[in-house]
Amino acid sequence: MNKSIKVALIGNPNTGKTSVFNQLTGLKQKVGNYPGITVEKKEGVCKLSNGQKAHIIDLPGTYSLNTTSLDESVVVELLLNKRNEDFPDVAVVISDIENLKRNLLLFTQIKDLKIPTLLVINMADRMVKKGITLNIKELEKKLDTRIALVSTRKGTGIEELKTSIENYSTLSTEAIINASHIAPEYFERLQKTFPGEDLYKLWLVITQDINFMPVEKNRLQNSELLPTKSKAELKRLQHKETIYRYQFINKVLKETYKVDPSAATGFRASIDRILTHKIFGYVIFILLLLLIFQAIFDWSQYPMDFIDAQFASASEWIKETLPPGVFTNLLAEGILAGIGGIVIFIPQIAFLFLFISLLEESGYMSRVVFLMDRLMRPFGLSGKSVVPLISGTACAIPAVMATRNIENWKERLITILVTPFTTCSARLPVYLIIIALVIPQDTILGISYQALTLMFLYFLGFATAIISASILNRMLKIKGRSFFMIEMPSYKLPLLRNVAYTVVEKTKSFVVGAGKIILAISIVLWFLGSNGFSDEFKNAEEIVTERIVNEGFSTHSKAFISDKLEEYKALDRTGAREGLNADNTDLQKGSIELKTREFQEAAKGQEIASFRLEHSLIGNIGKSFEPLVKPLGYDWKIGIAILTSFAAREVFVGTLATIYSVGNDQEETIKGRMAAEINQDTKKPLFNLASGISLILFYAFAMQCMSTLAVVKKETNSWRWPLLQLGFMTVFAYLVALITYQILD
């Protein structure tokens, strides 16, 4: 039986715990300076030298086993529940050399749970610079454990750690501090009530803030024998316990840990004086934000154009290679266009995550929180809300998860509720295509109206988030102890490996997640669009041909034919001017007739296809839905696109691509096709300033993202908040779009 050893990595935030995990497992994972960045459960396998395997879990960072957040309670739950399948054979506590004293607090608590515990002292490379000397032998003896001195930056000490893990069974499982000293009588009665249970474990279960393991806790509370203590009394005892533990730690370190104060450098202090300066601090932050937006909207343009071209030629290739038909159209225009609509955002999302992870890794993000906290408070937000709001410009999902380290529940809830208003990258395709359609290309003071509109939309997103935050702040009656604390870690040069891994991982999950939805929706739409039960659908060709013979082409088709002809003639004239075919007027006349017939045939094909689409299943659904969106200036096709993009905003463009390609055999861009759409009532272009702005504003405010709703449900642990969010945002968006259209039209 070669069972693998179960290992749990536990430690304070910012100790390089995730770096140790990376080096043990070889799986490159993320490490951040921002407290609480390690939120999801991370696992890996490490091969030990004797051929055995170690299954390693990277637990969220925590300062102690007294939990105040969900993340921390994950750690406690795992360590207290022996039946948990991940219950570790050995706990590896990661500490860093500079903050050893405070790291040891957590170590002593875990040791007292009688789990075999190893101590890793990380960042050993900083010892010389900081003038630190350590008597490891003595420390091992006093802490009754084995110590591995590690530097993840230099890659040293990992092999020794692996050896120690291998020999975990020789580790002592004795407690080192007897916590019952803090209230001997109480602990004695506790033990009497539950004779079979471990005393320190009982104490931890009783004192947890977070209501975890409800069954176990209820069992304790319901016991009549248990001497009851008020919450305040318990807190006082926790204080006492902490002080008691520190007394022990101070005594241990006094004899083993020496710092030469002359070696300490004021690097952090002098950088902090600039980065948190009352003027320069904000100037630097704003410059950094500008740099990020410049990268997202300017630099990423080049790779985006390249991707666009690649997808266009791929779709062209499919159409030329495969036999024509609805299936080819589905592939070329529906699926490929839909996927392309997502892939094109890779450069922007990658840039955004690159910057965010650089800021987190370097330690700068904490300074932003420090700078912004007082500014955000009047709106019911915390300085820590800044990070979610910035991340929200990439995607609301990681942003909502990044709220976990906001201690105050009310501030956290408000941040979660308003984050989806920030302009996420999924709104971009919708904005870009509609801006290109309805906003003139003119410039004012050298800045184009289109760029200004986009900037305004970003501003609008933030403004809406802030304003709704202050409304929620007044409405929500949640009392929470307003306790704010953030660590200001020392500045570190970001490890490129870690940054690169974050960028790749986050981008991949975005593309794969959205790609799946788009693929599924494209196929459903294509099916609904190419099937129908009505007679009109079945006899579309005869009905339309008859109508064209009797009534002539529709205005739209006439415009299409004459446009195409003009285009052809212009092309011909250019050719003539260049003397390529100087005197071939007869030939030209003949070819024009030929071309006219060709264009008429194309127009007829379009009319048939769009007539068929109108009477297909999707047409029926859309038509029944139309009265709801008509007052906003949209037709049933846009209604369908809005409906499908309830799943995810970026699906909007993909849906229109699919609908229009089913309705149109001609090779044309979606933008061109949208520009050609006719409002059936006014016979004017469907997309004008009024309907365009109305649509943009709808997307600015509506909660069109199922994944965000799912994350909000998970983070707030109730359906109430996501449903409230969905209802409020949708109604608000509808009303704004309605008013906008009615005023502008």
Place this chain on the structure above:
Amino acid sequence: MELSVADLRPGQKGVIKEFGEDEIPVKLLELGCLPGNLLELVQVAPLNDPLYIDVNGSHIAIRRDIARRIMLDVKEDSSTR
């Protein structure tokens, strides 16, 4: 001289003496904010809040309302700076 952390000037240091009327969060204690430890006010944020302190080697930022509850023994001469 007894002052609270909120009364310090940047660069000023003091030894933690006791905590004011309200309890302070256990988390601060865990980070080393304990009676007897030296605490330095490193910096004050531009709008006078939060406060950036160095206690026991932990560099942390806390809000003024909490800082007011941490009472310090400050030596007169350390206030020159």
